[in-house]
Amino acid sequence: MHHKTIAELSKELANKKISSVELTQLFLNRIKxxxxxxxxxxxxxxxxxxxxxxxxxKTREAGKAGPLTGIPIAQKDIFCTDGIKTSCGSKxxxxxxxxxxxxxxTNLKQAGxxxxxxxxxxxxxxxxxxxxxxYGPARNPWNTEYVPGGSSGGSAAAVAxxxxxxxxxxxxxxxxRQPAGLCNxxxxxxxxGRVSRYGMIAFASSLDQxxxxxxxxxxxxxxMNAMAGFDENDSTSINQPVPDYTATLNDSIKGIxxxxxxxxxxxxxxxxxxxxxxxxxKEYEKMGAIIxxxxxxxxxxxxxxxxxxxxxxCSSNLARYDGVRYGYRCKDPKDLQDLYKRTRSEGFGNExxxxxxxxxxxxxxGYYDAYYLKAxxxxxxxxxxxxxxxxxxxxxxxxxxxxxxxxxxxxxxDPLSMYLSDIYTIAVNLAGLPGIAVPAGFVxxxxxxxxxxGNLFGEAKLLNIAxxxxxxxxxxxxxxxxx
Ligand code: GLN
Numbered sequence: 001m002h003h004k005t006i007a008e009l010s011k012e013l014a015n016k017k018i019s020s021v022e023l024t025q026l027f028l029n030r031i032k033x034x035x036x037x038x039x040x041x042x043x044x045x046x047x048x049x050x051x052x053x054x055x056x057x058k059t060r061e062a063g064k065a066g067p068l069t070g071i072p073i074a075q076k077d078i079f080c081t082d083g084i085k086t087s088c089g090s091k092x093x094x095x096x097x098x099x100x101x102x103x104x105x106t107n108l109k110q111a112g113x114x115x116x117x118x119x120x121x122x123x124x125x126x127x128x129x130x131x132x133x134x135y136g137p138a139r140n141p142w143n144t145e146y147v148p149g150g151s152s153g154g155s156a157a158a159v160a161x162x163x164x165x166x167x168x169x170x171x172x173x174x175x176x177r178q179p180a181g182l183c184n185x186x187x188x189x190x191x192x193g194r195v196s197r198y199g200m201i202a203f204a205s206s207l208d209q210x211x212x213x214x215x216x217x218x219x220x221x222x223x224m225n226a227m228a229g230f231d232e233n234d235s236t237s238i239n240q241p242v243p244d245y246t247a248t249l250n251d252s253i254k255g256i257x258x259x260x261x262x263x264x265x266x267x268x269x270x271x272x273x274x275x276x277x278x279x280x281x282k283e284y285e286k287m288g289a290i291i292x293x294x295x296x297x298x299x300x301x302x303x304x305x306x307x308x309x310x311x312x313x314c315s316s317n318l319a320r321y322d323g324v325r326y327g328y329r330c331k332d333p334k335d336l337q338d339l340y341k342r343t344r345s346e347g348f349g350n351e352x353x354x355x356x357x358x359x360x361x362x363x364x365x366g367y368y369d370a371y372y373l374k375a376x377x378x379x380x381x382x383x384x385x386x387x388x389x390x391x392x393x394x395x396x397x398x399x400x401x402x403x404x405x406x407x408x409x410x411x412x413x414d415p416l417s418m419y420l421s422d423i424y425t426i427a428v429n430l431a432g433l434p435g436i437a438v439p440a441g442f443v444x445x446x447x448x449x450x451x452x453x454g455n456l457f458g459e460a461k462l463l464n465i466a467x468x469x470x471x472x473x474x475x476x477x478x479x480x481x482x483x
Pocket of ligand 1: 125127128150151172173174175176203422
């Protein structure tokens with residue numbers, strides 16, 4: 001039962017083969033049995049989950065169940081959950097009980113899902129490996145000595161190991177797509193503004209976007225139906241109707257034009273990953289897609305521009321953690337300066353401090369024009385590159401990462417090499433575009449992700465094209481040994 005997809009579990013619930021309470025208990029047991037190996041959860045909300053499941057069963061009895069009623073899910077610990085610890089992976093918020101629900105949490109609740117807990121993540125979503133979490137690294141179920149990716153590594157590991165059928169994540173520079181790729185599951189980063197950021201703890205506000213993880217494209221479409229939509233509490237939320245993302249999954253993709261950015265297929269791409277991606281391209285050719293080379297000439301500038309813009313925004317967003325309002329406070333401060341200084345020195349980890357220092361430097365007077373303004377101009381050029389590409393093709397295809405998962409500890413002392421592993425995902429955030437990652441094969445038993453990038457609000461088309469790949473292949477059905 002636990003390896004089933006959300007769509008399958010939804011049918012089991014509808015046919016009364018299992019109740020939501022039973023299903024919830026089953027996944028709670030899975031977490032108890034296996035999470036010691038993975039460290040994918042920060043908080044498990046057992047009582048809350050069983051209570052919610054009971055209500056879901058009542059809703060079904062009353063004949064009011066929807067497709068997600070009674071389905072267990074987990075929330076990345078970046079989403080505020082009313083009355084429940086919301087740590088953002090940081091010592092700073094280790095004692096923080098959120099006073100309200102994020103809109104994503106409310107939406108999924110209203111759709112009838114049952115939250116089983118909050119998943120592990122890089123501190124304040126800064127990282128590509130989950131190693132910056134205050135709660136220790138989450139582990140990759142395909143090989144627990146390897147990282148699951150980050151920053152939403154806990155969600156990805158939990159779904160990949162079938163500890164939960166679906167979960168949320170956030171993606172500022174790749175944090176949904178990269179861990180989905182490294183863990184052999186499906187993850188969607190929606191268009192900026194499609195999913196509300198209200199109650200989603202801010203890292204870099206102009207880049208952050210929440211989205212779903214699940215085993216299949218179909219499941220991701222089901223979760224998106226609940227998560228997406230306008231929210232007046234988020235000033236960057238876009239007021240456009242939400243289509244039924246499951247309705248168009250099987251639309252024909254004959255004649256669809258798929259672009260391959262020549263800058264992505266270079267010497268930095270691991271040759272085994274390249275082979276898997278080439279095989280995926282062949283699949284699409286067989287389905288009648290037209291494959292075409294394109295160019296995104298400013299690709300090499302995306303990582304440098306991101307690592308000015310994201311730290312700049314984070315340095316401003318994280319100024320609120322001052323020991324006064326909420327979160328960690330140092331012991332016995334001498335005076336106000338001492339309170340600020342020691343609270344922040346003791347409460348933040350190294351990666352967060354590094355970003356705050358880079359960000360405040362880039363924003364300081366005298367350097368603002370040279371770094372921040374310049375990075376913003378590059379951001380525009382990157383967006384223009386995509387605009388030009390989407391005049392020629394419908395979607396863009398690439399790997400999600402240049403290599404499969406790396407070992408825990410392998411890159412911790414080399415932040416630059418960690419930053420460079422985001423080369424295929426970061427530009428998408430700078431341009432505000434949607435992107436999806438789907439399983440596409442293995443190298444030495446470690447998963448490889450395929451990325452499809454769409455034009456603004458092109459989620460339905462992306463899901464449609466990715467769904468056809470899952471109809472033609474069975475990578476997404478593979479389960480890690482021992483789980
Ligand atoms: N790995 C990138 C970073 O460290 C992206 C993180 C994210 O998308 N949240 O900033």
